[in-house]
Amino acid sequence: MRIGFRTAKTVVAVVLAIYIANALHLKLAEFTGIVAALLLKNTRKETVVTAGKMAIAVLLTLAVDTLLFSLLGFHVYVIGLILLLLIPILVRTRTERGLLLGTVVTIHVYTAGHLDMDILLNEIWLILTGMTVSLTINWLYMPSRKERLLNIHRQLEMTVADVFDHFARALEEKDYLWDGAEILTIHNLIQQGKKEALLHEDNYITSDDVLRFHHFEIKEKQYERIKHMLALVSRVDQVIVQGKMLASILRKMSAALRSGEDDFHRIQEEIRALRETCEDMPLPKTRKEFEIRAALLQMLNELEGYILDAV
Known part of the structure; x- marks a missing residue:
């Protein structure tokens, strides 16, 4: 035993x-x-x-x-x-x-x-x-929770990266199906991370440890944006060029999360460039196209907000 x-x-x-x-x-x-x-x-x-x-x-x-x-x-x-x-x-x-x-x-x-x-x-x-x-x-003799926190953080980043990949495929493939299970996983990882961070903070009172808990508070804000993006992507039931362009940025965001490299500044520039490109494109010809493009623009705004939350 x-x-x-x-x-x-x-x-x-x-x-x-x-x-x-x-x-x-x-x-x-x-x-x-x-x-x-x-x-x-x-x-x-x-x-x-x-x-x-x-x-x-x-x-x-x-x-x-x-x-x-x-x-x-x-x-x-x-x-x-x-x-x-x-x-x-x-x-x-x-x-x-x-x-x-x-x-x-x-x-x-x-x-x-x-x-x-x-x-x-x-x-x-x-x-x-x-x-x-x-x-x-x-x-x-108080065990450190730093390793657990690092593992939770890594799992969280990988799961969010998976979600962005699913979003990209949904914008590129008309009949793409996804059960959204990763969304619940993200929520559970954030709650677990906050709990571990609080316990860690009560053992090691330093500015670094306070920032660890604040990190998961930021992730909670970003989680709300991901849920909003999920609702928006469900409204995009046609594949259009603006959707494919947004999908490309989502894949780059996913790759940045997987690599752990802070490549978000470049992605922000691409988001701004895509927004300007969409503004220069011809106006929608149908109500359906207008609604899809509006949902894509909101997704673009949420993605930019996701990045800014972490800055």
């Missing part, structure tokens, strides 16, 4: 936290293992935020424990009163994630049967030890 990366990290964190707590001669050292396990999150940012909230929750718990146990004594019903008072406080301070740790801390204090500075410091050191181990392990 293969052990996952997160599982391995959890095992190491729990064992190491307990080992360190024992080395520090802390009472109830095993509790540090629970703290360490609870704090191992998917990203460094989430781990730090959770650690902060749990630390505040534990301090609030110790304050409530000190107050009620001192006033009412060490009785089981006092634990219930502490939780009744503690829960709304944690919710109000948005630290309810620390309720489990707070409950365990309260039971520790109750089990001790008395309250003094040694007990309070012991609980604080238990929490700090578990948190420090988890934060350290997550900081040192």
